[in-house]
Amino acid sequence: MNCKNTLGLLLLAFLFALTSCAGKKEQQGLKLWYKQPADEWMKATPAGNGRLGAMIYGGIETETIALNEITMWSGQYDENQEDSCGKQKLAEMRKLFFEGKIIEGNELAAKYLSGKPHSFGTHLPVGNLKIDFKCDTSKISNYRRELDIQNSLTTVTYKIDNINYKREYICSNPDDVLLIKLSSDSKKALNFDMHLDLLRESEITISGKEITFSGQALFPKQGPGGVHYIGKISVSTNNGGILPENNVLSVKNADEAIIAIDIRTDYKNPDYQKQCSLTISNVFSKKYEDVKQAHVQDYRKLFDRVELFLGKSDADQLPTDVRWKKLREGNFDPGLEALFFQYGRYLLISSSRENSPLPANLQGVWNDNLACNMPWTCDYHLDINTEQNYWAANVTNLHECNIPLFEYIKDLSVHGEKTAMKVYGSPGWTAHTVANVWGYTAPGQGVTWGLFPTAGVWMSTHLWEHYLFTKDVDFLKNQAYPILKKAAIFIQDYMVENPNNGYLMTGPGNSPENSFLFEGRDLALSMMPTGDRILIYELYSSCIESAKILEIDSEFRQSLERDIQKLPPLKIGRNGEIQEWFEDYQNAHPNHRHAMHILSLYPYNQVSPEKTPELAKAAELVIDNKLKSENWEDVEFCRAMMVAFYARLKQPEKAYSSLNILMNKLMRENLFTISLAGIAMAEEDIFIFDGNEAAPAAMAEMLIQSHNGYIEFLPALPTQWKTGFFKGLCVKGGAEADLEWKDNVMKKAKITSTFNNTFTFKLKDAKVNFQLNGATYQPVKDNNGLVTVDMKKGDYLEIIAL
Numbered sequence: 001m002n003c004k005n006t007l008g009l010l011l012l013a014f015l016f017a018l019t020s021c022a023g024k025k026e027q028q029g030l031k032l033w034y035k036q037p038a039d040e041w042m043k044a045t046p047a048g049n050g051r052l053g054a055m056i057y058g059g060i061e062t063e064t065i066a067l068n069e070i071t072m073w074s075g076q077y078d079e080n081q082e083d084s085c086g087k088q089k090l091a092e093m094r095k096l097f098f099e100g101k102i103i104e105g106n107e108l109a110a111k112y113l114s115g116k117p118h119s120f121g122t123h124l125p126v127g128n129l130k131i132d133f134k135c136d137t138s139k140i141s142n143y144r145r146e147l148d149i150q151n152s153l154t155t156v157t158y159k160i161d162n163i164n165y166k167r168e169y170i171c172s173n174p175d176d177v178l179l180i181k182l183s184s185d186s187k188k189a190l191n192f193d194m195h196l197d198l199l200r201e202s203e204i205t206i207s208g209k210e211i212t213f214s215g216q217a218l219f220p221k222q223g224p225g226g227v228h229y230i231g232k233i234s235v236s237t238n239n240g241g242i243l244p245e246n247n248v249l250s251v252k253n254a255d256e257a258i259i260a261i262d263i264r265t266d267y268k269n270p271d272y273q274k275q276c277s278l279t280i281s282n283v284f285s286k287k288y289e290d291v292k293q294a295h296v297q298d299y300r301k302l303f304d305r306v307e308l309f310l311g312k313s314d315a316d317q318l319p320t321d322v323r324w325k326k327l328r329e330g331n332f333d334p335g336l337e338a339l340f341f342q343y344g345r346y347l348l349i350s351s352s353r354e355n356s357p358l359p360a361n362l363q364g365v366w367n368d369n370l371a372c373n374m375p376w377t378c379d380y381h382l383d384i385n386t387e388q389n390y391w392a393a394n395v396t397n398l399h400e401c402n403i404p405l406f407e408y409i410k411d412l413s414v415h416g417e418k419t420a421m422k423v424y425g426s427p428g429w430t431a432h433t434v435a436n437v438w439g440y441t442a443p444g445q446g447v448t449w450g451l452f453p454t455a456g457v458w459m460s461t462h463l464w465e466h467y468l469f470t471k472d473v474d475f476l477k478n479q480a481y482p483i484l485k486k487a488a489i490f491i492q493d494y495m496v497e498n499p500n501n502g503y504l505m506t507g508p509g510n511s512p513e514n515s516f517l518f519e520g521r522d523l524a525l526s527m528m529p530t531g532d533r534i535l536i537y538e539l540y541s542s543c544i545e546s547a548k549i550l551e552i553d554s555e556f557r558q559s560l561e562r563d564i565q566k567l568p569p570l571k572i573g574r575n576g577e578i579q580e581w582f583e584d585y586q587n588a589h590p591n592h593r594h595a596m597h598i599l600s601l602y603p604y605n606q607v608s609p610e611k612t613p614e615l616a617k618a619a620e621l622v623i624d625n626k627l628k629s630e631n632w633e634d635v636e637f638c639r640a641m642m643v644a645f646y647a648r649l650k651q652p653e654k655a656y657s658s659l660n661i662l663m664n665k666l667m668r669e670n671l672f673t674i675s676l677a678g679i680a681m682a683e684e685d686i687f688i689f690d691g692n693e694a695a696p697a698a699m700a701e702m703l704i705q706s707h708n709g710y711i712e713f714l715p716a717l718p719t720q721w722k723t724g725f726f727k728g729l730c731v732k733g734g735a736e737a738d739l740e741w742k743d744n745v746m747k748k749a750k751i752t753s754t755f756n757n758t759f760t761f762k763l764k765d766a767k768v769n770f771q772l773n774g775a776t777y778q779p780v781k782d783n784n785g786l787v788t789v790d791m792k793k794g795d796y797l798e799i800i801a802l
Contacts, residue, residue: 029316029335029336029338029339029342030148030149030150030339030342031146031147031148031149031150031320032045032146032147032149032320032339032343032670032671033144033145033146033147033319033320034058034144034145034146034319034320034321034669035143035144035145035319036143036145037057037058037059037060037143037145037156038056038057038058038059038145038670039057041055041066041368042368042668042669042670042672042674042685042687043057043321043668043669043670044056044057044058044064044066044670045058045145045147045154045670046147046347046350046364046366046670046672047147047152047154047169047170047171047178047350048068048171048347048350048351048364048365048366049171049172049173049176049177049178049350049353050070050173050349050350050351050352050353050354050355050356050365050404051069051070051071051176051353051355051356051357051365052067052068052069052070052171052176052177052178052261052262052263052365053067053068053069053070053171053350053351053364053365053366053367054066054067054068054169054171054178054261054366055068055366056145056147056154056156056169058145058156058167060133060135060137060140060143060158061132061133061135061137062130062131062132062133063130063131063133063156063167064128064129064130065128065129065131065169065180066125066127066128066366067125067126067127067128067129067178067231067261067263068125068126068365068366068367069126069229069263069264069265069365070123070351070356070357070358070361070365071227071265071267071268071269071357071358071437072123072124072125072126072217072227072229072263072265072367073121073122073123073124073217073226073227073265073267073436073437073438074121074122074124074217074218074219074222074223074225074226074227075119075120075121075122075219075222075223075224075225075226075436075437075438076119076121076223076224076225076226076438077119077438077439078116078117078118078119078120078438078440080116080118081115081116081117081118081419081439081440081441081442082115082116082419082422082423082442082443083112083114083116083423084422084423085112085113085422085423085424085425086424086425087424087425087426089108089112090424090425091496092108093105093108093109093112093113093508094496094507094508094527096108097507097508097526097527098498098499098500098527102518102519102523102526103518103519103521103523105508105525106447106508106523106524106525109447109451109508109525110447110525113423113443113447113451113508114443114444114445114446114447114450114451115432115440115442115443115444115445115450116442116445117222117223117434117440117442117444117445118223118224119222119223119224119225119438120222120223120377120379120434120436120438120440121219121222121223121225121226121379121436121437121438122219122221122222122372122377122378122379122436123361123362123363123367123372123377123378123379124199124200124217124219124226124367124369124372124378125199125367125368125369125372126198126199126200126229126231126263127196127197127198127199127200128196128197128198129194129196129197129233129261130194130195130196130197131192131193131194131259132192132193132194132195133191133192134191134192135160135191136160136161137160139160139161140158140159140160141158141159141160142157142158142159142164143156143157143158144156144157144158149303149339149342149343149346150300150303150304151296151299151300152170152171152295152296152299152303152346152349152350153168153169153170153292153296154168154169154170155167155168155169162186163184163185163186163189164184164185164186165182165183165184165189166181166182166183166184167180167181167182167183168180168181168183168292169181170291170292170295171295171350172283172291172294172295172298173295173298173299173353173355174291174294174295174298175279175282175283175286175291175294175295176262176279177260177261177262177279177280177283178260178261178262179258179259179260179261179283179288179291179292180258180259180261181256181257181258181259181288182256182257182258182259183255183256183257184255184256187239187255188239188240188253188254188255189255190237190240190251190253190254190255190256190257191251191252191253191254192250192251192257193248193249193250193251194211194233194235194248194249194250194251194259195211195247195248195249196211196213196233196247198213199369200215200216200217200218200229201215201218202214202215202231203215204247206244206245206247206248206249207244208242208244209234209235209236209242209249210232210233210234210235210249210280211232211233211234211249212230212231212232212233213230213231214228214229214230214231214273215228215229216228216229217229217265219372221373222372222377227265227266227267228265228266228272229263229264229265229266229272230263230264230265230272230273230276231261231262231263231264231276232260232261232262232263232276232277232279232280233249233259233260233261234259234260234280234284235249235251235257235258235259235260236257236258236260236284237251237254237255237256237257237258238254238255238256238257239253239254239255240252240253240254240255240257241253241254258284258288260279260280260283260284262276262279262280263276264276264279267357267358267437268357269357299349302349302398302400302401303342303345303346303349305397305398305728305736306342306345306396306397306726306727306728306729307725307726307727307728308338308341308342308724308725308726308727309338309724309725309726310334310335310337310338310721310724311334311335311720311721311722311723311724312334312335313331313332313333313334313335315331315333315335315336316335320336320669320670320671321669323336324336324667324668324669324671327663327664328664332720334720334721334724336663337659337663337699339671340663340667340671340695340696341695341696341699342696343671343692344392344396344692344693344695344696345392345396345398345696347364347689347692347693348360348389348390348392348393348398348401348693349398349401350364350365351364351365351366351689352364352389352390352393352401352402352403352404352405353400353401353403353404354400354401354403354404356403356404357404358404358408358437359380359386359389359390359404359405359407359408360389360390360404360405360689360693361378361379361380361386361689362376362377362378362379362380362381362385362386362688362689362690363378363687363688363689364389364689364692366687366689368686368687370682370684370686370687371686371687371688374680374681374682374686375681376434376680376681377434379434379435379436380408380434380435380436381433381434381435382431382432382433382434382435382452382455382456382458382459383433383452383455383458383512383513383594383596384512384594384596384637384690385637385688385689385690386405386435386459386690387458387459387462387603388637388640388641388690388691388693388694388697389405389689389690389693390402390405390462390693391603391644391693391694391697391698392693392694392696392697392700393466394465394466394469394470394730395469395697395700395701395729395730395731396696396697396700396729396730397728397729397730397736399466399469399470399730402462402466405462406462406463406466406479409459409460409462409463409483410479410483411439412429412431412435412439412441412456412459413429413456413460413483413486413487414429414439415429415439415440415441416429416430416431416441416456416490417429417486418441419431419432419441419442420490420494423442423443424453424490424493424494426490426493426494427489427490427493428486428487428488428489428490428491428492428493428494429441429456429483429486429487429490430453430454430455430456430487430490430494431455431456431459432444432450432451432452432453432455432456433449433450433451433452433455433512433513434450435455441456447508447510447524447525448510448513448515448524448525449510449512449513449524451508451509451510451524451525452509452510452512453494453506453509454491454506454509454531454532454535454536456487456490457487457491457535457536457538457539458535460483460484460487460539460542461484461535461538461539461542461604463479463480463483463484464480464484464538464542464545464546465603466480467480467546468732468733469730469731469732469734470734470754470755471733471734471754471755471757473549473550476546476549476550477550480546481543481546481547481550484539484542484543484546485543485546485553485556487539488539488540488543488560491506491536491539491540492559492560492563494506495536495563497566498527498528501568502566503528503566503567503568504563504566504567504568505527505528505568505582506527506528506529506532506533506536507525507526507527507528507529507532508525508526508527509525509526509529509532510524510525510526510529511524511526511529511530511531511580511581511594511596511597512531512594512596513592513594514580514587514588514589514592514594514596515588515589516580516581516585516586516587516588517585517586517587517588518585522588523588526581526582526583526585527582528568528582529580529581529582529596529597530570530571530578530579530580530581530582530596530597531580531596531597531599533567533568533570533582534570534596534597534599534600534604534606535599536567537564537567537606538604538606540560540563540564540567541564543556543557543560544557544560544561544564568582570600570606570607570615571584572614572615572618575621575625576617576618576621577618577619577621577622577625578597578598578600578607578615578618578619578622579597580596580597581597590625590626590629591626591629591630591631591632591633592626592633593632593633593634593635593637593638593679593680594638595622595623595626595638595641595645597622598619598622598623598645600615600619601616601619601645601648601649602641602644602645602647602648602701603644605707605708607619608648608707608708609649609650610708611708616649619645619649620645620649620651623642623645623646627642633679633680634661634665634666634676634679635666635674635675635676635679635680635688635691636662636666636667636673636674636675636688636690636691636692637675637688637690637691637694639658639661639662639665639666639691640662640673640690640691640694640695640697640698641694641698642654642655642658643655643658643659643662643694643695643698643699643701643702644694644697644698644701646658646716647698647701647702647705647715647716648701648705648707648716649716650715650716651716652702652716652717652718652719653718653719655698655702655716655718656702656718656720656721659695659698659699662691662695666691667691668685668687671692672687672692673687673688673689673690673691673692673695674686674687674688674691675688700729701715701716702715702716702717702718703715703716703717703726703729703739704726704729704731704737704739706731706732706733707732708762709760710759710760710761710762710786711731711733711735711737711751711759711760711761711762712761712762713737713739713746713749713761713763713764714739714741714744714746714764717741717744719744721744722742722743722744723741723742723743724740724741725738725739725740725741726738726739731751731759733755733757733759734753734754734755734757734793735751735752735753735754735755735757735759735791736751736752736754737749737750737751737752738750738752745801746764746799746801747800747801748798748799748800748801749798749799750796750797750798750799751791751796751797751799752794752795752796753791753792753793753794753795753796753797754793755793756791756792756793757791758788758789758790758791759788759789759791759797760786760787760788760789761786761787761788761789761799762785762786762787763785763787763799767801767802768799768800768801768802769799769800769802770787770789770797770798770799771797771798771800772789772791772795772796772797772798773795773796773797774798777789777797
């Protein structure tokens with residue numbers, strides 16, 4: 001690369017300086033930084049472009065870069081993933097359940113409704129790029145490793161003797177490549193060897209300035225098959241020499257070096273080998289600073305939409321790992337909490353872009369080689385994990401990041417039609433607890449956890465949620481509604497009327513991944529667990545509203561309106577909690593991590609303190625009792641859910657307490673959320689992506705809510721966040737919100753409409769001034785103190801406390 005355009009560099013530096021000055025306020029705390037290299041994967045920092053992923057250690061003598069690619073999957077398509085059950089056998093087992101023969105019903109269901117994952121596969125890590133530097137580490141000083149999440153840039157700087165060294169890492173979406181720039185302020189000071197330490201059996205060749213590796217992603221533990229892949233690592237230098245020798249590429253006496261890395265697989269991509277070569281040649285045809293600038297601009301058009309400030313503390317100036325340690329010691333650090341929120345957005349942008357071939361999996365796009373070796377694998381779990389990965393997308397103004405998820409749901413819906421017909425004899429589509437990239441939509445291998453036929457329903461509701469935030473009618477018509485409708489067609493045919501009470505019921509199925517006690521037995525399957533009822537109510541409601549908006553399918557809509565009235569109600573059990581099952585069974589595992597039966601509280605709006613106070617109180621009791629239970633399975637995803645649940649219940653101190661515990665107990669030095677060793681068969685802490693995404697979504701719920709048909713400011717603001725502001729959070733109805741508060745009281749709010757709509761506001765303090773597009777405005781209040789304002793796209797309403 002030609003990096004000698006001094007005038008261009010000066011201009012770029014000037015532009016970055018302007019950006020820095022203009023955005024100084026929002027930049028507070030937007031860096032993870034450390035005074036030493038990472039000595040393990042969980043201390044390295046992530047980079048990604050939605051397809052490629054890297055974990056950067058920042059080593060001095062030896063740099064380690066753990067490489068990932070989102071389509072690096074073992075396994076293969078399997079026509080025999082499910083057994084045929086059919087309506088007759090389904091009717092037989094349902095009859096047993098309705099007659100109260102629950103044990104016999106469980107046994108029959110286990111016989112006919114278990115999936116057969118012969119070649120399920122898993123996502124796999126590629127392995128490590130190692131860069132060995134020729135340096136005397138005893139003379140090092142001024143070391144700093146930094147991840148700037150505002151610009152998606154990683155840097156490592158240090159000094160040896162009187163020479164300053166710098167490394168810069170970018171994972172570019174526009175150029176679809178991972179780049180590393182190495183430089184120093186002394187001529188001919190760069191000397192290093194590059195080699196690969198791969199986790200996949202590969203053919204490695206070195207030619208000229210390039211290392212190439214290729215092979216097949218085989219992982220027999222999860223069955224036969226796997227994608228074919230190719231990777232290229234190429235280097236360009238200013239001065240110096242490049243020498244290939246014995247699987248090592250050596251650079252000697254260079255002033256500067258640029259390393260370009262790409263990895264491709266043949267997953268839905270027959271030209272993967274050609275693409276890999278073109279990526280490398282294309283990026284080397286450009287100036288590094290142009291590639292960097294394009295990367296930063298592309299990234300910031302997403303990241304800069306939202307700002308969050310929750311207060312300052314002395315810890316703001318400390319290295320991230322020191323802050324992490326002090327947080328665990330009980331120190332208050334609002335800046336780290338704001339950083340954690342924005343870090344979740346950084347991770348979502350880095351692992352799920354509009355052009356990503358797959359959505360973020362159980363570990364986003366950063367595979368630690370641990371989850372894939374667990375029985376639960378690094379896949380797409382559809383009984384909460386994949387859903388949580390995307391809870392933050394709409395509310396934190398990253399709507400485009402949903403696109404890979406929606407494409408994946410569309411793919412699932414195609415394969416799920418076969419499963420719906422073969423397993424249940426029903427039209428439409430279904431999916432169950434686990435899914436892969438090979439069209440696996442069958443029940444899991446064990447019905448106790450794998451028989452969850454409404455998983456496809458849950459995934460479908462993400463499409464409706466996206467519409468509620470964006471009001472994109474074309475999206476609703478062409479993408480969302482067809483998938484929602486097919487899911488509803490399956491449910492309509494699949495449900496059966498309970499002869500004992502006339503309710504329409506699903507089943508047999510489980511309440512993920514829990515079980516109940518019955519006649520001394522620990523059983524998982526029943527008819528219409530509460531989670532199914534919640535999901536089906538949401539699905540039917542969204543289909544009904546969609547058909548009205550689109551003015552289509554009136555007969556189908558009317559059939560759903562009829563059937564939704566025949567769903568069983570949410571019920572409160574003898575212990576005062578919302579029941580997890582239709583029958584008031586005793587929970588076999590009160591400490592269980594899942595809380596499927598209160599999804600009605602969040603992310604949905606079927607239960608709320610305002611509309612259903614008794615059910616809200618019963619939902620709160622569910623949470624309180626779980627947290628009090630002995631050996632509660634406290635992992636990242638359920639603790640993040642507690643934050644959201646308490647936010648919806650308008651319990652700010654309890655919400656904050658759970659956020660604090662999540663960051664204290666279930667977060668590592670690089671701010672990755674973890675599933676603790678000892679839970680779900682894990683032998684050590686394992687990074688799970690969903691906590692990093694569900695937590696920012698829950699934090700947003702503490703600051704603004706819009707699910708009740710009105711916008712409510714600071715509904716669950718804890719006393720710890722005494723003064724702060726946010727900009728750019730999104731609300732349902734099509735608008736963005738800015739807000740400032742002081743002493744826990746709102747001072748100013750601004751709503752900017754992105755869609756022609758009527759917005760309603762709930763204000764705690766009636767003494768406010770309204771300005772619509774800068775002009776004083778006097779809205780009409782209803783009897784409940786709600787204020788309604790008609791707004792066109794682009795209008796902005798300012799609400800100023802007097």
